Amino acid sequence: MSKVVKEEKYVTVPMNLSFEGIEPKGLKAVRGILLELWYLSRIEFKNIRDSWVWSVLMISLFPIITISFLNFFMVNPTDQTITRLIIGTMVFPIILMGINTFAIELSMAKHSGHFVFYSSLPISKVNFILSKLISGFIMTLPSVIIMTFIGQFMFGITLHFSWIVLPIMALCIGCCVSLGMLIGFLSPNHQLTNLGSQSFMMLVSFLTPIMIPMEQLPKVLQMASYGIPTTYVAESFHILFTTGWESAVGINIAILLGFFLICLTLVLLKMDWRVEN
Amino acid sequence: MSDIVYEIKNIYKSYKKGKVVANNNICLDVHHGEILGLLGPNGAGKSTLVKQMVGQLKPSKGIISLYGLDVTKNAKNVSRLVGYYSQEPHSMASLSVEEAIYFTGRLRGMDLLDAKKRTKYWIDRLELGDVYKKTLKQISGGQRRLVGLGTTMVGEQPVLIFDEPTNELDPLKRKLVWDIIRERNRDEGATIILVTHNTFEAEHIVDRVGVINSGKLLAVGSVGELKKKVDQRLKIDLSISIGNREKAQKILIAWGYPVETIGENQLRLSVTREESSKYLQQIAEYMADLCCEEYKVVPPSLEDVYVHFGGKEEKVI
Numbered sequence: 168m169s170k171v172v173k174e175e176k177y178v179t180v181p182m183n184l185s186f187e188g189i190e191p192k193g194l195k196a197v198r199g200i201l202l203e204l205w206y207l208s209r210i211e212f213k214n215i216r217d218s219w220v221w222s223v224l225m226i227s228l229f230p231i232i233t234i235s236f237l238n239f240f241m242v243n244p245t246d247q248t249i250t251r252l253i254i255g256t257m258v259f260p261i262i263l264m265g266i267n268t269f270a271i272e273l274s275m276a277k278h279s280g281h282f283v284f285y286s287s288l289p290i291s292k293v294n295f296i297l298s299k300l301i302s303g304f305i306m307t308l309p310s311v312i313i314m315t316f317i318g319q320f321m322f323g324i325t326l327h328f329s330w331i332v333l334p335i336m337a338l339c340i341g342c343c344v345s346l347g348m349l350i351g352f353l354s355p356n357h358q359l360t361n362l363g364s365q366s367f368m369m370l371v372s373f374l375t376p377i378m379i380p381m382e383q384l385p386k387v388l389q390m391a392s393y394g395i396p397t398t399y400v401a402e403s404f405h406i407l408f409t410t411g412w413e414s415a416v417g418i419n420i421a422i423l424l425g426f427f428l429i430c431l432t433l434v435l436l437k438m439d440w441r442v443e444n
Numbered sequence: 445m446s447d448i449v450y451e452i453k454n455i456y457k458s459y460k461k462g463k464v465v466a467n468n469n470i471c472l473d474v475h476h477g478e479i480l481g482l483l484g485p486n487g488a489g490k491s492t493l494v495k496q497m498v499g500q501l502k503p504s505k506g507i508i509s510l511y512g513l514d515v516t517k518n519a520k521n522v523s524r525l526v527g528y529y530s531q532e533p534h535s536m537a538s539l540s541v542e543e544a545i546y547f548t549g550r551l552r553g554m555d556l557l558d559a560k561k562r563t564k565y566w567i568d569r570l571e572l573g574d575v576y577k578k579t580l581k582q583i584s585g586g587q588r589r590l591v592g593l594g595t596t597m598v599g600e601q602p603v604l605i606f607d608e609p610t611n612e613l614d615p616l617k618r619k620l621v622w623d624i625i626r627e628r629n630r631d632e633g634a635t636i637i638l639v640t641h642n643t644f645e646a647e648h649i650v651d652r653v654g655v656i657n658s659g660k661l662l663a664v665g666s667v668g669e670l671k672k673k674v675d676q677r678l679k680i681d682l683s684i685s686i687g688n689r690e691k692a693q694k695i696l697i698a699w700g701y702p703v704e705t706i707g708e709n710q711l712r713l714s715v716t717r718e719e720s721s722k723y724l725q726q727i728a729e730y731m732a733d734l735c736c737e738e739y740k741v742v743p744p745s746l747e748d749v750y751v752h753f754g755g756k757e758e759k760v761i
Contacts, residue, residue: 189521189524190524191553199553202550206547206550206551207551209547210536210538210539210547213538213539213543214537214538216538217538276535279532279533280530280532280533281532281533281535282535283500283530283532283535284530284532284535284536284595285535286500286519286523287498287500287523287526287527287528288523288548288551288552289520289521289523289524289552289553290551291520
């Protein structure tokens with residue numbers, strides 16, 4: 168790389184340049200979109216490559232501590248309660264990574280001017296968001312798996328695994344990462360993002376039916392829980408791990424898909440990353 | 445056929461409900477194949493203007509069009525034609541130098557071979573051959589700036605906007621950057637807009653200059669045209685031997701010369717072109733008495749234009 172190569176001259180810029188035909192069309196456009204997503208995802212992988220192991224460990228730490236505390240605290244819990252606790256600690260990393268980490272990361276990126284570079288490139292916002300979702304999935308999945316095993320080992324029970332768990336998890340990560348991105352992008356500074364996302368995380372983790380049954384919550388919180396995607400994830404996991412597939416899981420997946428599409432649309436509409444007012 | 449690349453019409457940009465005005469009725473055309481320098485003090489509104497030119501900031505009033513198309517409404521397409529080098533830190537800190545340039549090329553739509561070839565070219569041209577495998581986190585701030593230049597250049601856009609491209613660079617690297625910018629303009633016909641404080645270096649490469657202060661475009665024209673609008677007096681700078689400045693100053697005052705101190709051992713005379721030969725002759729004759737080690741004649745420069753228009757609000761376009 169040290170030898171200077173002779174520059175191959177590019178065609179001299181014509182005077183009458185226009186925007187006509189500048190946007191790729193048809194198959195070329197599809198290929199361009201896929202390539203764009205591939206390179207943006209690679210950038211995301213390279214960003215997380217150094218800190219991946221540490222992030223997984225740190226994200227797993229909070230649910231491990233919580234489940235250990237509950238294990239020491241509770242005397243003779245029922246299988247139903249144990250299943251709920253394990254499911255709760257499986258959902259924790261998704262909330263922690265998706266909402267908290269992504270909100271702070273995005274907020275810091277925005278306020279330190281990192282979007283300026285991306286917005287100077289002809290890339291689509293959808294691909295940018297999708298690359299973040301893929302990165303969120305990769306960062307969260309190991310912690311969820313770790314919690315499944317640790318929970319079962321700690322309480323000495325066996326949960327019935329179902330492959331349906333994976334798309335539900337993907338949808339939940341999608342919703343949480345989108346929400347995190349939205350909080351991060353709209354927040355005036357990253358200190359506020361930190362406070363806001365942490366409060367939201369604690370609220371979702373402990374005051375919605377993730378670890379405790381819906382009927383044990385006060386009416387107000389029960390109502391509020393229907394507006395939070397993790398409620399449907401915890402409910403679906405509970406059904407799948409205890410009795411297997413039921414139509415209620417299908418309904419929950421449809422609701423989660425709806426949540427995901429709403430979150431994604433909100434991010435697309437509100438994340439005005441290229442043109443600031 | 446019009447040669448206008450950018451047409452900036454009555455641009456206002458204000459913040460805090462109009463309390464802070466960053467750009468105030470700016471009208472400017474950027475022509476095909478020119479290098480336009482934007483000069484002005486810190487906070488003058490230069491960066492705000494270029495951010496609007498690349499579609500990253502919406503003007504409060506007015507229209508900016510690129511090749512006839514409204515920039516604000518076509519921000520994504522603008523990024524296909526305009527390379528923008530900002531003052532913000534590079535976003536690809538975890539990537540190697542090579543990856544950062546290559547990935548940017550690919551994201552700008554270059555095909556694989558072309559992107560590889562141009563990445564290699566820019567690594568060599570920017571003298572980054574020794575660090576091309578290192579991540580941006582591992583290299584110096586100056587080298588990161590050069591990588592930023594590489595990512596701006598790769599993709600070969602017909603219009604390039606540089607916001608303070610030589611910040612944090614040593615003199616050799618600054619020269620390299622100016623050479624590269626000049627080459628892109630001269631050899632490939634790229635239209636270049638340059639925001640800089642470095643008037644000495646910019647003077648040699650810009651075709652036209654726009655001076656902005658307090659959000660207003662105070663003057664625009666070629667360097668020669670603008671120089672004619674500033675004080676036409678020549679400056680004769682004298683270097684006096686250590687400890688003799690006051691003595692030399694007294695002699696010059698006794699001769700009736702308009703003298704001012706510009707340094708520990710430096711004096712300056714501001715004289716008209718007509719008077720200059722008489723003054724120079726006398727200085728040459730009495731160099732020993734003045735304890736003068738050397739003297740030089742400094743014609744009006746872009747720095748004078750900057751100083752002259754930088755503090756005034758008169759429109760001389």
